[in-house]
Amino acid sequence: MSQKSRELRFAAALVEFTDTLIGDFDTARHLSRLADSSVEFLGARGAGVTLLEGNGLPGPVVHGARQSGSVRELLEREQKSGPVRDSLESGRAARAVHLASREAVALWPEFTSAARRFGIASAYAVPLRRHETLLGALSVYAPRPPSAECGLAIAQSLADATTVGLLNHRAYAQYRQLSGQLREALASRVRIEQAKGMLAERWGTTPDGAFDTLRQYARRNQRPLDQVARAVVHRALTDAQLHPDRSGPA
Template sequence: MQDRTSELRLAEVLVEASDTLSEDFDPERYLRRVAGHCVELLEATAAGVMVNGHSKLSPAASGHPRHLALDLLEIQREGGPCVESLGTGRPVPPVRITAAETAARWPEFTARAREHGIGATYAVPLRQRDSMLGALNVFVPEAALNSLPEGDLRMAQTIADATAVGLHNHRTLRESRTLATQLQGALTSRIRIEQAKGMLAERWHTDLDEAFDVLRRYARKERLVMELVATEVVEGSLDDAALRGSWSGPE
């Protein structure tokens, strides 16, 4: 029954991790919740996520207390399981903090982890196909060292995979919305310019190309965006004499 309950809880966490398309999505809060679920499901002291974005590593963590995990992520600027997993794109299996080879591998991180009473740690990548989005780091207490389940690394990777899908979907949605906004803006601008061209051509009894040339030369002279000039023409707020000063056509 306990195994069944754990499976259902994991399923809930995976669904939540992949649900990132809401209007009020907050990446930092989302990653803290992911880390919190890892603490719960993996019976860890703390867990943290380090996200790779805009050439900067941004940590998000959960634990008891939360600053413990943040501290262990921050100290990894000089090396640690999370940074190593992010750099290689592969999992870092559980390692004992007290082992001599661990101290030689990540001296500063190991010393800080010992201060916090961490007995072991492991990390898995957040990867969406060929894109490395970050890494998930789990910190285990000394008391749990002898009973660390073999499936915990796989469970952590499963959560990380769902998180990577969620982050990728959110970024794709954000980029598509930005593109849609840009395209709509360009279309609106083009329509407004066409309206202004038509109004000037009819008013001055000239062709559309000449009218467009007037708008363009006036915008350059006044260092204004073409759409703004066109809008003023359409709304009738631009002095006609000012435009005529940029026109080489007939009076």
């Protein structure tokens, strides 16, 4: 792949990770693509994403679709001790460390031992973070010791784009939920006004008087006011049921 082609593919990947304003968005599939793209652009042996749960603890690891079983096992181990654990706790990137070094052995003895058995020479992690909001961390495993250009900046760019996409989708989902609630509230108001008008005309009373009757019936029978109004509009309640002291047509 030429350098220009690689740059174009990287730019397209950044756009893809921010494009989340769709109804059938799937978080796990989105993060799996992030792991696969990290492997592709960083020449890594494997990559995975750990999201934080609502209680602040690490959740299940999301790995790429083509990750080996050994990489999956290592990603699970890293939640207890490893670069991704450090990144989740600090909210900052955990720089690449040569896993044969004394530093790595001292920091993460169990993780380092397992990683070296699986042919991983270095590992690092970057946070999925936007301002003060930390969503998780991306972990990357490289087959070679870290160099001056370990790919940390590229990994962080992918993670940043993904974070923006996830937060945008969260806001979009909240907006859709709120929009639905507002539509239902408006429809409920319309039904109540319609029921008031029907009863006021039928009983020769004021809309306020009809509303008082609706509200009293709802309270006596412990039913939502909108449900009672709907029943009135569909003529599922008789005048005798609504107002036992009033006689009139059903």
